Amino acid sequence: MAIIGGYLAYLFRYQLAFPNEPVPGYGLVGPDQYNSFVTMHGTIMVFWVAMPILLSGFGNFLLPLMIGAGDMAFPRLNMTSYWVFFLSTVVLLLSFFVPGGSFSGGWTIYPPLSASPGYTGVIWGGHLWILAVALEFTSMLMGGINFLTTTVAMRAKGMGLFRLPIFVWMINIASILFMFSVGPLIAGAFMLLADRLFDVGFYLPASGGDPLLFQHLFWFFGHPEVYVLLLPALGIIAEIFPVFSRKPLFGYRTIIYSTLVAGLLSFIVWAHHQFISGIDPRLAAPFSVTTILISVPFAITLFAFIATLWRGSIRLTTSMLFALGMLAEFLVGGVTGIFNGSTAADIYIHDTLFVVAHFHYTLFPVTFIATFAGIYYWYPKMFGRFMNETWGKVHFWITIIGFNAVFLPMFAFGLAGHQRRIFDPTLFDYLQPYQYLHVIATVGLIVMLAGQIPFIINFFASLSRGKVVDRNPWLANTLEWLAPSPPGHGNFDQEPVVQRGPYEYSHPLLKERDWISQGEL
C-alpha cells in the first residue's frame, strides 16, 4: 500500500511541477484525477500505511514479546481483525476500478462536496471509500481491544506497570485514544453514507442539516488520530535510544505522565482545524490555547530523549540513525504546528502548502523514519539475521535528503500564498515566480522514492544472506531479546520472570558488561 501511496504522490507531484504534460509512466493528469489522487494518497498513507504498520504490525509482534506473554489475549479476534482489514483493503482498491473512479472529495471528505455525488461526479468511489474506512476502523478497534486486554491480563510475573517498556505504554495509550475518538467518526461516516444514498440531509442545509457538524465529528477523531500514529513511533525510538547510547531512558515515568497529559489534551484541540471554517470566532481562543499548550508535554518527551544521549556511549547503527533522524525531523513538524495552532497566524497559513509541509514533517518521520528505525532494529528478532548496515545507511541518507527537498520548499510556498489542492499552479500569476520550487520538490520526491529500492532489496536479500544472529545481538534488556530469533510458537522457552525495569544500562553495580536483561536473576 505504501508503494501505491507513493506512486500517487509521484503522479500529482509531477503534474504540479510540469502542469498538463503527460506524467512518465501514466499519462495526462486531469483535474478530476488530480483530486482523486490527492484524496487517495492521503487516505492510503494515513489509514492503510501508518496505522496498520505502527499499531498493528509492530504492536502485534512486539507487545506480547515485550511483556513476556506467549501470544495475544484473543488470537481469534486477532485473525478476524486481520481479515476485516484485508477486506477493507480490497474494498478500497476496488474503488479505483468502478465507474466514475475513486473518491475525489479530499481525505477529510467534507460535505456537501462528499455528501452528494452530483458535486464530484463520483458515485461508487465515494460509497466504497466510506465502507472501506468503516471496515478498517472496525479492524483497528478489534486490535486495540486485544492490545489492552493483553497488556492488562498477560504480563509476565513481576512485570509491573512501571516496568513496561515505553513502547507498550505508547501502544496502549494510542489504543485508548483511538477507542474514545473513533465512535463519533464512524457515526459521522454512516450519516454521510445516508446522505449520499438516501438524501437524508444530515449535512445538507437545504434539508435542514449543517456541513460544520461533520467537521466537528471528523476532527474530534482526526486530531487524536495524529497522536495514535505518533505515540507508537515515539515508542519505537524510545526502545532504540537507550540500547545504542547504553543509558537508561531518561525520565521514564515523566515520559509516561506527559504522554497521558498530551493524550487528554488531544481531545480538546480539534477546532483548531476550523478557525476559519465559519464556527463562532469566539470559540477559537480556548482551542488555540489548548492547541499551543500541547507543545509542553511533547517537549518534555523530546527533551527526555535528548537527555538520554547525554554522557552516553552512542553507536550510530542504521536503526539509531533513523531514530535520531526521526527526532530531528519531527522537531520541524512540532515547531511549525505552533503557526497553525495560533488563531491569527492560521488565518493566513490555513489551507496553504505550509500546512501540507507541516503535517508531512510530523507524519513522515512518524510513519516512515520511525518504521525504518524499527525494522532495522527488530529485523534480527523477526528473521534471525542482520540487515546489511552499509546499504541501510545509504537508504537513510537518500531518504532524509529527498524528504527535505520535497517538503522544505512548501513552507516558502505556503507563505507566498499557495493554496492547497489546485492542480495547476501556473494558472495563478502570483505563484509563477516560485514554480521552480515545485520542480525541486518533484525531483526530491523521485530521489526519495528511488532511495527505497536499496531498502527493499536489502530487506529481502538479508532473509537468506544476512549474518545469522543469536538471541540478543544488540545487547538489549527488554524481554523480546530473551526469546529465540525468530520466536517460535509461544514465544519463550520458559515463561520469564521480570526482575527490574527495561532500561537498566550501565548500572554502577554491573561488572564486566553494561546491560542486564529484565528477566535475568
Add this chain to the structure above:
Amino acid sequence: MTSWLPEDISTYGHGIDHTIRVIYYIVGAWFVLTEAVLFYFIIRYRKRKTTTATYQPGTTFKALAWILLPAALILVFDLGIDLVQGPVWNEIKIYLPTADQTVRIKGRQFVWEITHPGADGKLETPDDIQILNQLVVPVHKKIQFELQSEDVLHSLWIPNLRLKQDAVPGRTIKGWFEATKEGIYPLACAELCGSGHGTMKGQLQVLNETDYQNWLKENRSLEVGRVE
C-alpha cells in the same frame, strides 16, 4: 522567512504578519537550540574505547529539572504567543467595525458571484451591480462582506489582504477588511470544492474614490434591476 509573504495591503495585515514573525523567532530559536544540543550530544558522546556511559535514569527531581525547566519556559512562551495573537484575532474576526459599504460574495462551483452596492451604497436595491469573479472596492474604506455559498464549501482567499474565510452553504458569514493601496490583486478559492477548484479565481480591484464612482457608472449595464 517573512520575506516570502506577499505585499500587505490591508489595515490588519501587519497584525497577522507580526504574529507570524513573533512565532517564527520564538520557535526558530527553540528549534536551532534543540537541534544544536542534539547534534552536539551525538558527536560528543560517540562511542570511544575509553568512555563508558553514565547511569542516569532521571528519576530525581533535581535531574529532571534539566528537562522540566526548558519545558516550563516553553509554557511561558506559549502563553506569550496567545497574548500576541489574541487581540489580532479579535480585531479581524470578532468585532465588526461599522461598515462604510457592504458587498455580498457568493461562492458557487466554480465562480465567485459578487454583488456590489450601487451608487446608493446599499445592498438589495435595484442598482446593485452583480459581476462574476471581480471584487471592486474603494481604497481606505471599511468594507463589510457577507459570504455565502450556493453548493459546497468554498474559501475566500485574498493573500494580499491576509483574508481567508470559508463560505458555508446555509450560512451568511460576515467579515470585513480595509484596503490601503490601489491596484489589482489575486483572489482565489482555498477549500477543495470539486474538479474546478484549481481554476476558481478572481480579482480584487482597489480603486480611489473617483475611479470607483466612474467604475459604477461604466458598469450600469450590470445592475440587477436594469431592464434593457
